[in-house]
Amino acid sequence: MSTSVVDVWGQLAPQARSSFPPAPEPHDEWPLSGGTAWVYYSPLNRRQLIRPVILSDGFSGGASNLDQLWQGLEENGDFRFVSELHAIGRDVIILGYEDRTASITANADTAIDSIRRAIAERVGQARLTVGGFSMGGLVTRYALAKMEQDPGLPDHETAVHLSYDSPHHGGWLPVSLQAFTHFAADNWGDNPQLGPILRQLSGLLNSPAARQMARWHIAKVGDAPGQAPERVAFLKELDELGGWPRNVRRIGVANGVSTGVGNGIKAGATAVRGDGQTLRDTWLKAQDSGDQIVANLQTVDGRPTPVRTSGLPDIDGAPGGLFTLPSAAGDAGSFGLVAALMALLGNTVDPDVISTSCFIPSISAVAAGDIADSGALYRPITADSSALDAFTCASRNEGHTTMTQELGEWIMNEIAASE
Known part of the structure; x- marks a missing residue:
C-alpha cells in the first residue's frame, strides 16, 4: 500500500516517522495569515501564474511539511499529480497551515487568503481550481462558500472545487x-x-x-x-453558508469503492x-x-x-x-x-x-449518504445520491488519500474539461 498524501494523525513516534526527501525549490512562496503557499508554475507558462490550481493540506500534527506533501503528490503513488497538472498548463499552489489541528473555519481564512493572492498574481482571466486532500477538501469547501455569502469578501473566481477522500459526512476512528x-x-x-x-x-x-x-x-x-459540540457548531455554520459553494463545479474522489463491498x-x-x-x-x-x-x-x-x-x-x-x-x-x-x-x-x-x-467511508467522501446508517454504508452509490456534480470511486478500498492513476487521471480529465 502506498504512503498516503496526508500523514493522517501526525508524526507520532520515532518508529512511525518517515524521512521525506526535499521537495524541489518552489518558484515562489507566499506567506499567508496562518500558513504558507508554495507555488510551482507550469513549464508551459514561463514563470507566470496563468491557470492556478490550489491544493490544500489536510489534518495532522503541527505545521504543514512541504517535503512530505510533495512526496505524497509526486513520488509515493503511481501517478505524478503535480507533473500531470503542469503538463496540461496548470500552475500548482500547495497550501499549508501553521497548525493543522486548528479549526476548519480558522484554516479556511488562510485558504481565502491564498485564493485572493492567486487572483491578484494571476495573468489573464482563467478561473481557479481550488480543493484539497482529506480535511483540505472541507477547509476549501467552507472557504469558497464563505466567499460567496460574505459581502465583504471578493468573488472567488473559481470554476472547480475538488475534494480528495474528504470527510464531507464525517470520518471514523474506532x-x-x-x-x-x-x-x-x-x-x-x-x-x-x-x-x-x-x-x-x-x-x-x-x-x-x-x-x-x-x-x-x-x-x-x-x-x-x-x-x-465543535462539530455541531461547524455543521451549523456551514449550513448557514448554504452548505456548499454554489457557483462552482463540485467534483470529488473516494479511496474506497462505490459497489458497497467492504x-x-x-x-x-x-x-x-x-x-x-x-x-x-x-x-x-x-x-x-x-x-x-x-x-x-x-x-x-x-x-x-x-x-x-x-x-x-x-x-x-x-x-x-x-x-x-x-x-x-x-x-x-x-x-x-x-x-x-x-x-x-x-x-x-x-x-x-x-x-x-x-x-x-466512500459515502462520506462523495457526499452520498449518512455514515450512521449501516444500510447506506454498504449500499452501491448512485450518481443521483451525491451532492457532488461529478465523482468517482476507487476500484478497491485503499489507503486514505493515496494518489493513484485511476483517481488522478479522472481528476485531470475533469479539470481539463472545465475550460
Whole structure:
C-alpha cells in the first residue's frame, strides 16, 4: 500500500516517522495569515501564474511539511499529480497551515487568503481550481462558500472545487482506539520516553479539527460516543453558508469503492489484544451494530474498564479509504498503531492483529449518504445520491488519500474539461 498524501494523525513516534526527501525549490512562496503557499508554475507558462490550481493540506500534527506533501503528490503513488497538472498548463499552489489541528473555519481564512493572492498574481482571466486532500477538501469547501455569502469578501473566481477522500459526512476512528489512546495517556503520560507520544495522540484526537470531523468522538474514557459540540457548531455554520459553494463545479474522489463491498473486516472481531508488563487482558474489537463492549482496558494492577457502544453501525469494515500511517516497516493502520503502542508499553501482542479499518467511508467522501446508517454504508452509490456534480470511486478500498492513476487521471480529465 502506498504512503498516503496526508500523514493522517501526525508524526507520532520515532518508529512511525518517515524521512521525506526535499521537495524541489518552489518558484515562489507566499506567506499567508496562518500558513504558507508554495507555488510551482507550469513549464508551459514561463514563470507566470496563468491557470492556478490550489491544493490544500489536510489534518495532522503541527505545521504543514512541504517535503512530505510533495512526496505524497509526486513520488509515493503511481501517478505524478503535480507533473500531470503542469503538463496540461496548470500552475500548482500547495497550501499549508501553521497548525493543522486548528479549526476548519480558522484554516479556511488562510485558504481565502491564498485564493485572493492567486487572483491578484494571476495573468489573464482563467478561473481557479481550488480543493484539497482529506480535511483540505472541507477547509476549501467552507472557504469558497464563505466567499460567496460574505459581502465583504471578493468573488472567488473559481470554476472547480475538488475534494480528495474528504470527510464531507464525517470520518471514523474506532471508539475502542480513541478510548485506548486516552487510557494510555492517563496511565503512562508521565513516562519520560512514551509520555510525550501518548499525550500527543490524545491531544490530536481532542484537537479542534478532529472534533469537527469525527462523526463519533469521545474526549475521555467513559464518554458516550457522539458528535462533539465543535462539530455541531461547524455543521451549523456551514449550513448557514448554504452548505456548499454554489457557483462552482463540485467534483470529488473516494479511496474506497462505490459497489458497497467492504474491506473484509468482520464486525465484532477482536482486532488487537495484549498482556504483559503494563496491561492485563486488554483488547479492542471491530465495531459492530447494536449494544457492544468494543474494548476492555486494564492495567496489571487495576480493575477492567469496559468500553461500551450502542446504536453505531458496523463501520470498521465499510467501503472507504483506510486509516494508514507511514512507518519504517510499511504503512500501519488504526489497530496496528494500538498494537505498536501496546508493545512499546512492554506487552506481548497476539499475532492476529487486524491492522487497519475504514477511515473515510466512500459515502462520506462523495457526499452520498449518512455514515450512521449501516444500510447506506454498504449500499452501491448512485450518481443521483451525491451532492457532488461529478465523482468517482476507487476500484478497491485503499489507503486514505493515496494518489493513484485511476483517481488522478479522472481528476485531470475533469479539470481539463472545465475550460
